[in-house]
Each structure stands twice: as C-alpha cells, then as structure tokens.
Amino acid sequence: MADAFNQEKPARKFRKKSKVLQPIDDLIEGVRAGNRRDLARAITLIESNSPEHFNHGQELLKKLAPHTGNSIRIGITGVPGAGKSTFIETFGESLCEQGHTVAVLAVDPSSTVTGGSILGDKTRMENLSRNPGAFVRPSPSGGVLGGVHRKTRETMLLCEAAGYDIILVETVGVGQSEVIVRGMVDFFMLLVITGAGDELQGMKKGIMELADLIVVNKADGDNFHAAQKTRREYKGILHFLQPATKGWETQALTCSALRSTGIEEIWNTISLFEKITKDSGVFDERRRSQTKEWLHSMISDRVLNHFFQDPVIKSSFPDIESSVIAGSQTASQAVEKLMNLYKK
Amino acid sequence: MADAFNQEKPARKFRKKSKVLQPIDDLIEGVRAGNRRDLARAITLIESNSPEHFNHGQELLKKLAPHTGNSIRIGITGVPGAGKSTFIETFGESLCEQGHTVAVLAVDPSSTVTGGSILGDKTRMENLSRNPGAFVRPSPSGGVLGGVHRKTRETMLLCEAAGYDIILVETVGVGQSEVIVRGMVDFFMLLVITGAGDELQGMKKGIMELADLIVVNKADGDNFHAAQKTRREYKGILHFLQPATKGWETQALTCSALRSTGIEEIWNTISLFEKITKDSGVFDERRRSQTKEWLHSMISDRVLNHFFQDPVIKSSFPDIESSVIAGSQTASQAVEKLMNLYKK
Numbered sequence: 001m002a003d004a005f006n007q008e009k010p011a012r013k014f015r016k017k018s019k020v021l022q023p024i025d026d027l028i029e030g031v032r033a034g035n036r037r038d039l040a041r042a043i044t045l046i047e048s049n050s051p052e053h054f055n056h057g058q059e060l061l062k063k064l065a066p067h068t069g070n071s072i073r074i075g076i077t078g079v080p081g082a083g084k085s086t087f088i089e090t091f092g093e094s095l096c097e098q099g100h101t102v103a104v105l106a107v108d109p110s111s112t113v114t115g116g117s118i119l120g121d122k123t124r125m126e127n128l129s130r131n132p133g134a135f136v137r138p139s140p141s142g143g144v145l146g147g148v149h150r151k152t153r154e155t156m157l158l159c160e161a162a163g164y165d166i167i168l169v170e171t172v173g174v175g176q177s178e179v180i181v182r183g184m185v186d187f188f189m190l191l192v193i194t195g196a197g198d199e200l201q202g203m204k205k206g207i208m209e210l211a212d213l214i215v216v217n218k219a220d221g222d223n224f225h226a227a228q229k230t231r232r233e234y235k236g237i238l239h240f241l242q243p244a245t246k247g248w249e250t251q252a253l254t255c256s257a258l259r260s261t262g263i264e265e266i267w268n269t270i271s272l273f274e275k276i277t278k279d280s281g282v283f284d285e286r287r288r289s290q291t292k293e294w295l296h297s298m299i300s301d302r303v304l305n306h307f308f309q310d311p312v313i314k315s316s317f318p319d320i321e322s323s324v325i326a327g328s329q330t331a332s333q334a335v336e337k338l339m340n341l342y343k344k
Numbered sequence: 345m346a347d348a349f350n351q352e353k354p355a356r357k358f359r360k361k362s363k364v365l366q367p368i369d370d371l372i373e374g375v376r377a378g379n380r381r382d383l384a385r386a387i388t389l390i391e392s393n394s395p396e397h398f399n400h401g402q403e404l405l406k407k408l409a410p411h412t413g414n415s416i417r418i419g420i421t422g423v424p425g426a427g428k429s430t431f432i433e434t435f436g437e438s439l440c441e442q443g444h445t446v447a448v449l450a451v452d453p454s455s456t457v458t459g460g461s462i463l464g465d466k467t468r469m470e471n472l473s474r475n476p477g478a479f480v481r482p483s484p485s486g487g488v489l490g491g492v493h494r495k496t497r498e499t500m501l502l503c504e505a506a507g508y509d510i511i512l513v514e515t516v517g518v519g520q521s522e523v524i525v526r527g528m529v530d531f532f533m534l535l536v537i538t539g540a541g542d543e544l545q546g547m548k549k550g551i552m553e554l555a556d557l558i559v560v561n562k563a564d565g566d567n568f569h570a571a572q573k574t575r576r577e578y579k580g581i582l583h584f585l586q587p588a589t590k591g592w593e594t595q596a597l598t599c600s601a602l603r604s605t606g607i608e609e610i611w612n613t614i615s616l617f618e619k620i621t622k623d624s625g626v627f628d629e630r631r632r633s634q635t636k637e638w639l640h641s642m643i644s645d646r647v648l649n650h651f652f653q654d655p656v657i658k659s660s661f662p663d664i665e666s667s668v669i670a671g672s673q674t675a676s677q678a679v680e681k682l683m684n685l686y687k688k
Contacts, residue, residue, distance in 0.1 A: 054676075058674050058676050058677050061674045061676075062672075062673055062674050062677065065671035065672070065674070066671065068671070150675075150676065154674070154676070206550040206553060209550060237581060237584055240581055288669055291668060291669050291675070292665065292669065294675055295665060295668050295675045295678060295679070298675055298676070298679045299648075299651070299679055299682065300644070300648060302679055302683055303647060303648055303651045303683075303686075304643075304644060304647055304648070306683070306686075306687075307643070307647045321636065321639060324635060324639050325632055325635050325636065327409035327410065327412070328406075328409070329406055330402050330405045330406050330409070330498070331494075331635070331638055331639045331642055332398075332402050332405075332494065332498070332642070333402050333406065334639060335639070335642045335643055335646055338643060339646055339647075339650070342647075342650075343650075
C-alpha cells in the first residue's frame with residue numbers, strides 16, 4: 001500500500017543512447033538467437049525509467065510476447081543464512097548439466113532503498129554466471145517495490161523469449177517480496193535450515209503457506225540427522241496448513257547445496273508438480289490469473305499514485321489524516337472531502 | 345481488490361423520514377444516555393446509503409467522537425460448527441453478570457450477496473439480546489464488503505459512545521473478513537473444535553497468525569480429553585508462528601460454551617492482554633495505525649471505484665484486459681493507455 005504513495009524516481013540518463021536504442025528488429029533477432037549482450041540491452045531498456053527507453057522496451061516486449069511463457073518459473077526464498085545463493089548456484093549448475101538453460105533473477109526490496117541488490121555482489125554465483133547455459137541478472141535497483149516487480153516480471157518474459165527454459169526468481173524475506181514473487185512464478189520454494197524450532201519463530205507470517213516445497217538445506221556432516229528431524233517437523237506443520245497449489249500437497253525435502261546432495265530429488269519434485277498441474281489445468285489457470293492480478297495491481301498503483309501526487313491532495317492530505325486520528329472529523333467525512341478536492 | 349470494482353448499491357428509501365431524522369442533539373443525548381432505541385436509530389443513519397442520512401450520521405459520529413474508544417474491542421472468528429453463537433451468548437452473559445455492558449456486532453461478507461446476515465436469525469442469541477446489559481446488532485446487509493466494514497466500524501464507535509465497555513465483533517471465515525475484523529479490534533480470538541488435525545487442514549491461510557488467543561470449544565463430556573490434546577497441538581504449532589501482537593505470546597485455552605466452563609479464564613487472558621499492551625504502548629499504537637490504515641483503505645476503495653466507474657474506462661477495460669492476457673499488448677502499455685483515457 002505504501003508503495004502507491006511514492007513516485008518512481010527518475011532514472012539516471014543514459015550516456016550512450018545510440019548503443020541502447022539500436023533498431024528494434026535487430027534487438028529482437030539478437031534476443032531470439034540467445035545473444036546475451038542483446039538480452040542484457042533489452043533488459044536495460046525495460047529497466048529504464050526514461051519515457052523513450054520505456055516505450056522502446058514495451059514495443060520490444062510486445063513483439064516478443066508470442067515467444068514467452070515456455071519456461072517453468074520457480075521462486076526461491078529462504079531465511080537469512082539458509083544458503084540461498086549457494087543453493088541457486090548448485091541447483092542452476094546441475095540443471096545446466098542436464099541440458100537446461102537457466103535464468104536467475106531477483107526481487108530485492110532493499111535495492112529500492114540502497115540502490116544495491118542481493119545479486120549485485122560480483123563474487124556471488126561466480127561459477128554459475130560463467131556457465132554458458134546460465135544467465136544471472138541482479139535485482140533492478142532504485143525506485144519503489146512496484147517498479148522492481150514490473151521490471152523483474154518483464155525481464156522474465158525477455159529471458160523466456162531468449163530461450164531460457166527454467167527461470168529462478170530469488171527473493172529475500174523482506175516486506176511483501178515473497179507475495180510478489182509467488183504472484184509471478186509457477187512453483188515456490190522455501191529454503192530453511194535446521195534450528196529446532198527456535199529460529200523458526202522469526203519466520204514471516206504465512207510464508208510456509210506460499211510454498212509448494214520446503215527444503216531443509218545443509219543436511220550434511222554432523223547436521224545430517226538434525227536436518228532430517230527438521231524436515232519431519234515441517235511436514236507435521238504443513239499438515240495443518242492449506243497447500244499453496246490446488247491438487248498438490250506441499251512437500252518437505254532435505255539437501256546439501258555444498259555437497260550437491262538431494263538436488264536431483266528437488267528437480268524431480270518440481271517436474272512432477274509441473275506434470276500434475278499442467279494435466280489438471282491448474283498451471284495455465286494460475287498463469288492467466290497472475291497476468292490479470294498483475295494488471296490490476298499495476299492499475300491500482302498508478303491510479304492511487306495519480307491521486308496522491310495530485311498537488312491539492314498532496315498539500316491537504318497530512319492535515320486531513322491528522323484530524324481523523326484526532327477525531328475532529330470522521331474517516332468518511334475526510335474521504336468525501338478528499339474526493340471533492342480531487343474531482344476539481 | 346474486487347470490492348473496489350463494484351459500486352455500493354443504493355439503499356432502499358426510508359418511508360418514515362421524520363422518525364429517523366430527528367434533531368441531532370436529541371439523538372446525541374439519547375445515545376449518550378444509553379437509550380437503546382436512539383442507538384438503533386443512530387446506527388440506521390450510519391448504515392443508510394442515502395446522502396441525506398449519510399451526512400446526518402457522519403455529523404452525529406463526529407460529535408460523538410470524544411466519547412468513543414473507551415472499550416476493549418474483541419474480534420471472534422471460528423471454523424464452521426465451532427459454536428460461535430453459543431460461545432458469544434455464554435461469554436456475553438458472563439460479562440454482563442460481572443457488571444460489564446456488551447455490544448455484539450458482526451461482519452458478514454455473505455450479507456453483501458444474500459442481503460441476510462449471520463446475526464439476522466432472530467432465534468440466535470435470544471437470551472443475550474434480552475439482557476439489559478447487552479446490545480446485539482446483526483451485520484449490515486447489502487452493498488460491498490467495504491461498505492459492511494465501514495458500517496460495522498462506525499457502529500462500534502456509536503456503541504462506545506453509548507457506554508458499552510466491551511465490543512464483540514463476530515465474523516465468519518469468508519473472503520477477507522477476518523483480516524478486516526483484525527484491523528478493527530484490539531484482541532482477536534479464534535474458536536476451534538477438536539478434530540485431530542484433519543478438520544484443520546481446511547483452515548484458512550494465515551488465520552492462526554491473526555489470533556491472540558485460540559480457544560478449543562466443546563471441551564466437555566467425552567470430548568474433554570480430546571480437547572485438551574487439541575489445545576496442546578495448537579500450542580505446538582503456535583510455537584512456529586509469529587505472534588499477532590508485539591509482546592504477547594498467543595495463548596491456547598479450552599472451554600465449553602454449553603457448560604459455561606473455561607469462560608472466566610478467557611476473560612482473564614483478555615484482561616491480562618489489555619494490561620500488558622496498554623503498559624507497553626502497543627494498544628494505543630495499534631489503534632492509531634488501525635485508524636490510519638482504515639482511512640487509507642477507504643481512500644483506495646473510493647479512488648479505484650472512481651476510476652473503474654469512469655464511463656470510458658468501464659467500456660474499454662474488458663477489451664484491454666483480454667488483450668493483455670492474449671499477449672497482444674503488454675500490461676505496461678495497457679496501463680498507459682488506460683491512464684491516458686482516464687485523464688481526458
């Protein structure tokens with residue numbers, strides 16, 4: 001909600017316009033041919049907040065639309081210290097070895113504040129980044145979470161048009177980021193570690209109920225048996241919760257990203273999920289409703305932003321809000337007053 | 345979200361205007377004196393969708409504002425068959441016996457569809473209704489959930505101005521109703537029954553994490569020990585979830601509304617909660633942020649309604665939405681187009 005009250009910050013101006021604004025048909029051809037530099041340029045357009053780049057990027061996206069959608073979209077989140085980047089590196093490399101192509105994206109709300117991003121650290125996922133079958137893109141930075149959301153979603157479509165058949169969307173457990181990522185993926189995975197309950201108390205509300213799979217990482221060495229126990233505890237809790245996906249019982253597995261064990265079983269579980277939900281129609285139904293919900297949330301953001309950025313509303317809102325909290329006018333009266341100001 | 349896309353239906357015209365639109369000062373005096381007929385009339389004004397009644401009602405509410413807020417607001421929800429109305433009757437009567445005055449309200453989203461309401465059935469809470477210390481009001485019917493929300497919240501304020509020191513807000517587990525009720529109460533209680541886990545699977549996502557107290561009802565006769573076991577199971581799950589209120593560990597108790605056992609312990613728990621959260625400042629902080637959030641959600645509803653009821657938007661939206669789902673334009677392009685139409 002708060003995001004709607006902030007305006008997207010203008011992007012820095014590009015210095016080398018000619019390089020970015022290359023003819024759209026060339027760029028389309030390059031993306032479709034899997035040229036990584038062209039894909040990166042296309043993403044840069046999508047991420048730009050300048051109107052010229054924006055329109056160019058949207059035109060590109062529209063023309064590439066027929067080639068999108070042919071991947072399995074996997075969201076990955078985890079408690080701090082669960083080893084998300086090691087997991088993604090091991091998992092991604094294993095998928096590449098099997099002949100898949102993997103794009104790794106991120107939604108990082110903290111990037112909206114710091115301008116940095118969870119994948120921004122160059123030393124992370126170094127091996128995967130160098131793998132010819134993989135494409136690793138850091139979270140777009142700057143702007144509001146709604147902007148990061150749009151950019152990641154559109155980048156995902158570009159990666160699909162470039163032929164990547166598995167998209168991994170990483171997120172950190174901050175704010176609404178898991179809900180946003182759950183809203184753009186087919187399968188959602190929660191990475192946890194063992195800790196006998198106490199560490200789990202800090203787990204975000206409702207996050208287990210977003211997951212199609214919970215993976216207890218670091219199931220190796222002395223920790224092997226404890227991880228198995230944690231897995232059983234999660235399985236027990238899951239019994240009391242509604243599953244995230246119709247017709248699919250949320251699973252709990254263990255793995256060691258460090259030792260590369262349990263990775264194959266995770267992929268088999270995702271493949272089974274894909275088969276079951278595609279057969280039942282749940283897969284396609286979710287994608288359609290995700291597109292609809294996304295459109296509606298973009299509209300909400302824009303319409304509310306238009307309202308709260310209105311100069312008259314902007315100048316009168318703080319006083320009106322205070323008066324409602326103080327009780328000197330009712331909320332209903334305040335809303336009437338604001339709407340009358342807005343319509344003028 | 346969907347609520348914002350529907351307009352509030354106009355209310356039936358009142359036939360006996362003179363009776364409802366009595367002088368506002370008389371009505372204020374009557375409400376303040378605890379005259380139940382005047383309180384009912386004031387609520388009728390609040391619930392009316394006619395502009396004349398609405399303005400009158402809001403003026404009343406504004407003048408009564410200094411006398412509101414002096415109650416403990418308790419939300420109660422429960423799985424179907426948990427015995428909510430028997431519980432509220434037993435609990436309410438016990439509170440009245442102790443010298444409290446109790447107002448029972450309801451948020452029933454189904455009333456927006458059927459025009460009926462959970463408390464509409466006259467035979468329900470018959471004893472409590474007749475108790476001079478209690479005031480039972482059915483859920484407002486008709487209109488969208490946002491309307492039911494506003495009316496219940498404003499009715500709560502009127503009941504406080506009339507001197508009721510305990511407000512019970514009942515809700516059924518449909519749609520967003522628990523989240524709405526959680527957003528208007530100080531303390532939220534989930535009523536459940538025993539069922540060895542299997543019945544709990546159908547429990548709504550995240551509902552346990554809204555609760556400050558889970559009560560296992562029907563802890564009587566042959567069911568006594570099973571209820572204790574269920575209570576322990578819930579306590580075990582709660583250990584893994586984030587508590588709903590800062591500085592308060594969500595409790596799990598048992599009771600029998602039928603045999604009137606365990607009722608006192610529930611009230612003691614609520615009193616302890618009130619003391620702890622008032623001392624820590626969490627109580628007042630929650631009320632302030634609830635008022636703010638309510639204002640913001642009312643604004644969102646109105647602003648989005650203004651957008652979607654715009655004749656041009658209304659006629660062009662379905663085609664634009666379909667084209668986005670079909671991929672013939674991007675979501676971003678669709679939003680731009682709609683905003684341009686709207687601004688004209």
